[in-house]
Amino acid sequence: MKSFSENIKELLRRYFEGSATDSESIKAEEYLIRHPEVMARYEEKNILPLKPFADDIFDGRSSIRSASEYDDEQFLLLAAAAAEGDLADPMMADFLEIIEADQERKAVAQSFELLRLKPGKERWPGGKKMIRSHSFGNNIKAVSMTIGIAAAVCGLLLFGPAINRELIVPSQSLSLAIPSTTEAEANRSDILIQAGMAVRKVSPVKAHESNGFRKVSTPVNLIPQTMPEELPVYEKRLVGSFGAVLPELEAEKYTGLATVTPRNIPPNQQKKLLDNWMITGLTNMAISVAEEKKDKDAVDFAGHRIEEINRLLGWDMQLEKKLDENGELKAVSFQSGLLCFSAPVKNK
Amino acid sequence: MTIKEYNTAVKVFGDPLYRFIYRSIKERERANDIVQDSFEKLWMQVTEVDFLTVKSWLFSTAYNRMIDVIRKDSRLVMVEYYDDSSLMESDTSGDLNEVLHKALERLPAPQRAVILLRDYEGYSYQEISSITGLSEAQVKVYIYRGRVSLRNYLTKTGQSIYR
Numbered sequence: 039m040k041s042f043s044e045n046i047k048e049l050l051r052r053y054f055e056g057s058a059t060d061s062e063s064i065k066a067e068e069y070l071i072r073h074p075e076v077m078a079r080y081e082e083k084n085i086l087p088l089k090p091f092a093d094d095i096f097d098g099r100s101s102i103r104s105a106s107e108y109d110d111e112q113f114l115l116l117a118a119a120a121a122e123g124d125l126a127d128p129m130m131a132d133f134l135e136i137i138e139a140d141q142e143r144k145a146v147a148q149s150f151e152l153l154r155l156k157p158g159k160e161r162w163p164g165g166k167k168m169i170r171s172h173s174f175g176n177n178i179k180a181v182s183m184t185i186g187i188a189a190a191v192c193g194l195l196l197f198g199p200a201i202n203r204e205l206i207v208p209s210q211s212l213s214l215a216i217p218s219t220t221e222a223e224a225n226r227s228d229i230l231i232q233a234g235m236a237v238r239k240v241s242p243v244k245a246h247e248s249n250g251f252r253k254v255s256t257p258v259n260l261i262p263q264t265m266p267e268e269l270p271v272y273e274k275r276l277v278g279s280f281g282a283v284l285p286e287l288e289a290e291k292y293t294g295l296a297t298v299t300p301r302n303i304p305p306n307q308q309k310k311l312l313d314n315w316m317i318t319g320l321t322n323m324a325i326s327v328a329e330e331k332k333d334k335d336a337v338d339f340a341g342h343r344i345e346e347i348n349r350l351l352g353w354d355m356q357l358e359k360k361l362d363e364n365g366e367l368k369a370v371s372f373q374s375g376l377l378c379f380s381a382p383v384k385n386k
Numbered sequence: 387m388t389i390k391e392y393n394t395a396v397k398v399f400g401d402p403l404y405r406f407i408y409r410s411i412k413e414r415e416r417a418n419d420i421v422q423d424s425f426e427k428l429w430m431q432v433t434e435v436d437f438l439t440v441k442s443w444l445f446s447t448a449y450n451r452m453i454d455v456i457r458k459d460s461r462l463v464m465v466e467y468y469d470d471s472s473l474m475e476s477d478t479s480g481d482l483n484e485v486l487h488k489a490l491e492r493l494p495a496p497q498r499a500v501i502l503l504r505d506y507e508g509y510s511y512q513e514i515s516s517i518t519g520l521s522e523a524q525v526k527v528y529i530y531r532g533r534v535s536l537r538n539y540l541t542k543t544g545q546s547i548y549r
Contacts, residue, residue, distance in 0.1 A: 053523050054524065056522060067526070115530050118529070118530040118533040119526075121533065122526075124526065153533050153537055153540075155490065156505070157405050158409075160408055161404070162401050162421055163414075164400075165397070167422070168422065168425045168429075169393050
């Protein structure tokens, strides 16, 4: 059978190793508070696992039950533990008994509550140096945007006719609100698409006979009485295209763009105008993205990327920078066989 | 952790970390170096560290770096142990917080660190234990004995610590 001394040593060893149970920890702390010399010895060692103590460190006293038996050093440790809120019930009872019986000790105990350090106002001088630039991330986004738009346009070129074949609706499903508008007038109309929910007006910077854009002069007020039933499917494809190529976009935020509805679709112009409607959606999307992610470096990066795509795929996309009188970038314009738009750039 | 989160960590935790290290070693330049080293290390591991745990990661990294610096620098080791004989006769000029910080400088480095983590950042024993690598029991002992030492210093220098 182990002696009391051995039991205490074993208890403290387990306590300082962190393997003691809660009840064992309470006993160990009680013992340490009552034996500051033992605590000091553990503290000085500051190395775990602890080496065995010499037998002489234990004085053989049994647990102290009388409050008056706490000497000053023991009491100070007890008060420090109490101020931290660490005393378990039996110790707390002892502590309260002591301070109620001795006003001087009560004042000492209360003084521990004042011993709290407050942080100063020193500022870290090196903070600004450690901030990392987001430019790389922006460039990546710019590339994603450019590639996304290019991929979407490419998708339109490749799959657009197939989609249209699926979605061509009987001409009688659309009737014109203004019958006087002739087909010829519709053909001559400069409107790209009167996008009912488009949030930005598309302003091509340059007329391209080959890309289907013409300068807008007089909108044609053609309002279909009914909409193609398949149109929501078409819209979903459009949203899907955006989502696939521009994954960073928040779907809900751009739903409004995707649900642009073609109001002015002369029956014999459905294919062409639906294509234009898709392109308009893309253009609005591109402008939205460009305005949100405006960044001079990103524009340069996107320009290089477009050159690379042109070289690799034999395309003819152009991203032009518009400079002000000070040589500062103020806008960009994008042109391709199908798509052109301009967007302002705010310098940082 | 993203770049944005890393930058947030620099802005939010940079100053508290600097204060903790500066108050521990009382050398601005070296404290600056230690904090910068810690953020450099964080940047190197930015994808591996979760933003939710970045604060304790930073304190732990900076603490270990500081202990390395203390071990290598004899000047800093000089203030490792509390020495009653060098107490000033009276130190009642400053406010209590200032005097407490002066008293703190006289504590052994581990005691200083655990008290700063406890008071400045409000860390629990368990959190301090994980930052410093000390057991919870040791953390408690250091805090109790540190508080007693602070109080003894204040008493001996004539600072009023009674309400």
